[in-house]
Amino acid sequence: MTRTTTATIGITGVTGHVGGAVSRALEERGVAHRLLGRNPQRFDSRVAASDGLLESASLDFSDPERAAESMKGLQTVFLVSAAETAEREAQQLAMVGSLSRAGVERVVYTSFASPSPTATFTFARTHYATEQAIERAGLEHTFLRDNFYLDVLPLFAGEDRVLRGPAGDGRVAAVARADVADAAVAVLLDPQAHTRGAYTLTGPESLTMTEVAQILTRVTGQQYRYEAETVEAAHESRAVLDPEPWEMEAWVSTYTAIASGELAEVTQDVRELTGHAARSLEDVLRQR
Template identity: 50%
Template sequence: MTRTAAGAHGVVGVTGATGQLGGRAARRLAAAGVAQRLVVRDAARAPVLPGATTAVATYADGDGLRRALEGVGTLLLVSASESADRVAEHRSAVDAALAAGVRHVVYTSFVGAAPDATFTLARDHAATEEHLAAAAAAAGATWTVLRDGLYADVLPDFVGDDGVLRGPAGDGRVAAVARDDVADAAVAVLRDPTAHAGRTYDLTGPAALTLAEVAQALTAAGRPARYVAETVDEAYASRAGTGAPDWQLRAWVSTYTAVAAGEMARVTGDVAALTGRPATPFADVVAGLVDR
């Protein structure tokens, strides 16, 4: 297959290429013949893909990341792993990318990102979005934000070893999105960044489900589960023994309270608009997980 650049923006950079989302995007770009730079923390884990080179860097190492991204025109900036320093890492990564000459940054955010979002990590994404927009404008670059819903692929992991999905979500709904849908949407933007400059997309599943309905779907797919609604106090108490730091506990509990507040319930057509096909139903995502 002949290798191609991504339109006027040159080589595509993909961060988090060893992860679930970055890896999916990288494989799709390789299949389409797009030249890539895969930025990873561990070269030994980097996927070997046609037309792809590999560079090792972390978000916190601004100088190292700038060197890793030299020659990259368009970048998929996959949000960093959850940590107390996540916003600082994101800002470092944005600044390094723009200093390296990246002309368009595609950032994976979260639905409902806002400074006052109930879900604490959505506040981190809002801060990153604000920095990206300002820094890109100053550098004469452009950006696209993909606000991903809660991953449908991850919801089964919310079920405990006792088969209980528990949390203070009440009867709130969540329009969980398949990782494959997000990867397809990201690739569509990366291959034609100019068409999506300055745009924010909310990537959701095709329906918003209560957690009781999520448990029912898991049970129907062969993963028995039931939903137990907790109070906020009960939620903190049930997770207190994990040894997680306070910021992580707040993030876990606020995932559910954001669902209760309706902040993850909105269903959009952005997946279909970007990919040309409907978003994947939750039941289909779960069936695919069980079949693996």
């Protein structure tokens, strides 16, 4: 194993599924990197056991000045998008400024499939704005445009194992989080080969919500079904949870984005980046 001992890569979202998997894969390959998180003390034992391979520093999307200090000396940052809040877009745009002030040369950003200012899914608009800010800042970049996560589709079901929402007969080419992590590692290990690249990461098939329910039923042995709602009914059924307006729109637009066809495209980008086939929903469920 070739070991790199000077950290020039920073990883955000290290306590999450994707950022954590990317960090572990780099560590296994002997690639030094800096763990960037709100509570870097959580990484103390891991850093101490790494024999100088790992560093840690504080990064909070709500504190862009400190984030800039924490990223100094890094050439590349794997930027996992901020938590879903009303301030998400403002925080991500501020983080782009932090990257520039820190002197970071390159960002690998977890964006979203079909980003645009008029995207149906509300957070796809936030990702579009962030991509545009990265380009305006003159940062070298690679955009990993993830579809919805296969790992999260089971959570669309309520306790009664019914998936409810205004997705109609629309299809979604959801991707496994593990495949997103594998793709990110491939880019980070050879970033110049992917400069200015934008990859739409999907699973191997495009599924309706009815088909998702059928696969869940087959794999788990429990009965799932999809119940289509109108947009109005979707707002009414979720109102009992008293969400904030931005949260309600994000929830409902998750389904209307599927209905729109914007998330139906299946690509080969996972295979192109990783060299292996994309995992299916059945693969993800069986691995769990």
